[in-house]
Amino acid sequence: MELDVRSARDFGGPNVVKNYEREYSDLPLADSKKTFFTFDLCVPASSLKYADNQQICRHFAQKHDVKVFDVNKGIGSHVLIEEGLAGANATVVGTDSHLNILGAVGCFGQGMGDVDITFAFRTGKTWFEVPETIKVLLKGRFSFPATAKDLTLFILKELGTKRAALKAMEFYGESVRDLSLAGRITLCSMVTEMAGVTGFIPEFENSLREEIRGFYKTKFIPPQADDDCSYSEVIEISVEGLTPLVAVPFSPINVKRVSELQGAKIHSGFIGSCTNGRTEDFALAARVLKGKKVKEGVMLKIVPATALVYEEILRQGILEDLFKAGAIISNPGCGGCADGHIGLTGEGEVQISTGNRNFAGKQGKGETYLASPAVVAASCILGEIASPEDL
Amino acid sequence: MAEKKTIHKGKIWVISDVQGNLIENIDTDQIYHNAFLHITELSQMGQYALSNLEGWKDFSKKARPGDVLVVGRNFGAGSSRQQAVDCFISLKIGMILAPSFGAIYFRNALNSGFPVMKCSILKELVREKKLETEDEIQVDILEGKGLNLSKNISFQIEPMSSVQFDIFKSGNLFNYGKTIFKDI
Numbered sequence: 001m002e003l004d005v006r007s008a009r010d011f012g013g014p015n016v017v018k019n020y021e022r023e024y025s026d027l028p029l030a031d032s033k034k035t036f037f038t039f040d041l042c043v044p045a046s047s048l049k050y051a052d053n054q055q056i057c058r059h060f061a062q063k064h065d066v067k068v069f070d071v072n073k074g075i076g077s078h079v080l081i082e083e084g085l086a087g088a089n090a091t092v093v094g095t096d097s098h099l100n101i102l103g104a105v106g107c108f109g110q111g112m113g114d115v116d117i118t119f120a121f122r123t124g125k126t127w128f129e130v131p132e133t134i135k136v137l138l139k140g141r142f143s144f145p146a147t148a149k150d151l152t153l154f155i156l157k158e159l160g161t162k163r164a165a166l167k168a169m170e171f172y173g174e175s176v177r178d179l180s181l182a183g184r185i186t187l188c189s190m191v192t193e194m195a196g197v198t199g200f201i202p203e204f205e206n207s208l209r210e211e212i213r214g215f216y217k218t219k220f221i222p223p224q225a226d227d228d229c230s231y232s233e234v235i236e237i238s239v240e241g242l243t244p245l246v247a248v249p250f251s252p253i254n255v256k257r258v259s260e261l262q263g264a265k266i267h268s269g270f271i272g273s274c275t276n277g278r279t280e281d282f283a284l285a286a287r288v289l290k291g292k293k294v295k296e297g298v299m300l301k302i303v304p305a306t307a308l309v310y311e312e313i314l315r316q317g318i319l320e321d322l323f324k325a326g327a328i329i330s331n332p333g334c335g336g337c338a339d340g341h342i343g344l345t346g347e348g349e350v351q352i353s354t355g356n357r358n359f360a361g362k363q364g365k366g367e368t369y370l371a372s373p374a375v376v377a378a379s380c381i382l383g384e385i386a387s388p389e390d391l
Numbered sequence: 392m393a394e395k396k397t398i399h400k401g402k403i404w405v406i407s408d409v410q411g412n413l414i415e416n417i418d419t420d421q422i423y424h425n426a427f428l429h430i431t432e433l434s435q436m437g438q439y440a441l442s443n444l445e446g447w448k449d450f451s452k453k454a455r456p457g458d459v460l461v462v463g464r465n466f467g468a469g470s471s472r473q474q475a476v477d478c479f480i481s482l483k484i485g486m487i488l489a490p491s492f493g494a495i496y497f498r499n500a501l502n503s504g505f506p507v508m509k510c511s512i513l514k515e516l517v518r519e520k521k522l523e524t525e526d527e528i529q530v531d532i533l534e535g536k537g538l539n540l541s542k543n544i545s546f547q548i549e550p551m552s553s554v555q556f557d558i559f560k561s562g563n564l565f566n567y568g569k570t571i572f573k574d575i
Contacts, residue, residue, distance in 0.1 A: 011428050012471065012472070012473070014431050015474075019565075041428075047429065049429035049430075050429055053429055053431070096471060097469060097470045097471040097495055111470075111471040111495050112471055112495060112498065113473035113476065113499035113502065115473060115564050115565070116498060116499070116502055118565075119564050122568075122575060123572060123575065127558075129552065129554070162464075165491060166491070166494050195465055195468060195493065197494050338425045338428075357418075357469065359420050359421065359469065360445070361420060361443045362418075362425065
């Protein structure tokens, strides 16, 4: 099928260039205006190898007239939304396994390896096998201190990595209909951890349309399920009275209530990532941290998803609240999740993170717990896993 | 272009934990850690295969060309990194059998012409010791038939779909593309 956008990051990108030159040498891209590089993993490069890899992509981009969203722009999947390139009903592929984030705006995003992306650069096409769909019906409502991340972790706990494996998902219910862009991104991003292919939230409030209006040239009309569609499974989950949750090392589905972990010491916190790196996420953190201090000896790292988010939290005073509380503020990117630009955990270090993965060794030798920005903020104030209500 | 063989014979590694159970949900950071993502040379990738998986960190030193990996469900969950497939190609591993694979991993392997096949009863076969490390097996990739030559036990494997098989048979996605698009 035809692709609307194909993209490669500073991870995967140099391999795409290498494959392209080996397979297609000087042949043109299918459409350079639909082809992009997005640098977000190691930005600006902190090792010679990444600096070289980014240069390899830049040279290729120049030769083929491809736009590069460079090291200043932030996480590629978010940039594609902000730039209006990944919109409702589009199909977008890239070297990012969390590209299904784009389900948040009704776009089918598929992460792929460098072979797939090379082929997409040259042909503008790819192959898919249509997955079965499961319908997830969320009953009831929740409120602060529970957030979209807690909702997401709760669904992960309920579904594990088996029930949604290799499936597409549709989420319904008032609690998801009300979600803003940030909340939708949080939920859709972790469909990857559910082992699903993609997730959509067909229902929305007008406020969402307003929120993303500036990104797109056309009115937001997300895809809807056909009246006669069939689901491989319909799952009902009650989210009434949801409380803050944490995914315990070393699996995102290993979910417990914060109250079950009370007193567990932490050494560092990270707020950011493609899952929780929007303005609203930092506002939640600031709501908890304002006028308070990160505990002595605890390190809190803040990484906005994109330059646009950075600008917003700067303008709204959120950054100042976080800085005054003692947080380290980084430039936008993927830092905090991979071996990127804002450090790793050392042996024995316990980190609480708003990221999406806590696999053994992923962020260093330490242990990573996954939670919402509000829980990470509260935990960094107390130096132990805590809910904002514990302050 | 060279067409791939559709029957593979090789010795197996049962990727299990200390209790002897197949390890499930082995993610791409355990297969090929993100610290080595900057590497673009295939020949350098093999040494890192499974190097972040507890109990299997020395796998690259033990692996022999043609070996078959028998692994737990949801193998290759996580990142889109092609290196998590390429590291096995680099070691000339013959194929991987699992009850299921991560969606992106499965594509990445097929697109590189590296056979990854699903076997729903793998866990039982391992538990009943019908598949053990060092056994020699033969797999008919087209028919989806497995045979443990060491123990003379046959078992069913899910055959590839037609598009999957066409890509595999062509060698990889690039070669397959050349058979369906005239101009590349």
